[in-house]
Amino acid sequence: MRRAFRFEHRARHRRIALAAAAATLGLAVSVPTLSWAHAVVFPRESTTGAYEKYVLRVPNEKAVATTRVELFFPRGVRVTSFADVAGWQLEVETDSAKAITAAIWTGTLPPQRFIEFPFVAVNPKTDTTLSWPAYQTYADGERVEWSGPEGSKHPASVTKIGAATVAGDAGGGHARWVPWAAFALSLVSLGLAIRKPEARPAA
Numbered sequence: 001m002r003r004a005f006r007f008e009h010r011a012r013h014r015r016i017a018l019a020a021a022a023a024t025l026g027l028a029v030s031v032p033t034l035s036w037a038h039a040v041v042f043p044r045e046s047t048t049g050a051y052e053k054y055v056l057r058v059p060n061e062k063a064v065a066t067t068r069v070e071l072f073f074p075r076g077v078r079v080t081s082f083a084d085v086a087g088w089q090l091e092v093e094t095d096s097a098k099a100i101t102a103a104i105w106t107g108t109l110p111p112q113r114f115i116e117f118p119f120v121a122v123n124p125k126t127d128t129t130l131s132w133p134a135y136q137t138y139a140d141g142e143r144v145e146w147s148g149p150e151g152s153k154h155p156a157s158v159t160k161i162g163a164a165t166v167a168g169d170a171g172g173g174h175a176r177w178v179p180w181a182a183f184a185l186s187l188v189s190l191g192l193a194i195r196k197p198e199a200r201p202a203a
Contacts, residue, residue, distance in 0.1 A: 076124035
């Protein structure tokens with residue numbers, strides 16, 4: 001009887017450990033990557049030829065204020081309009097054809113804050129990957145270039161442009177819920193594992 005109890009005790013601990021690992025994994029896949037710690041343009045995926053509302057999100061990762069943000073638009077993207085951002089002044093750069101090539105915002109972003117700069121643009125009509133070089137200037141004169149390759153210390157944000165399909169949209173919608181479903185399932189597993197086992201009748 002004592003041996004059976006020890007076996008049940010060890011088995012229960014194994015179930016708890018496995019459930020805890022599942023909960024940790026579920027949390028890991030359900031929490032989005034902290035890409036907001038860099039200058040990022042959202043959304044990260046969009047549709048060919050669409051009029052898309054983009055948002056440049058810029059955090060202040062230093063102990064001094066951010067005073068200037070520059071964003072250079074990739075070729076093939078036609079920027080049409082910008083939203084007003086309280087406390088920030090917008091300067092737009094154009095080429096000889098009057099197409100918008102860059103936007104420069106000046107203002108004050110205190111430490112441990114982030115700001116978002118919305119704009120609307122027309123996507124290219126063919127599948128491609130857009131790269132958004134951005135530059136962040138601080139009050140102490142430092143200018144950080146968010147223009148490097150993916151995986152670098154200061155990567156440029158990218159957006160994948162592709163054709164929309166009904167199946168693809170449906171799959172994308174389901175995919176957004178998969179991490180949260182996995183997390184919920186892992187929590188249920190953990191609850192079942194730590195539940196006190198029912199008393200068994202004596203043999």
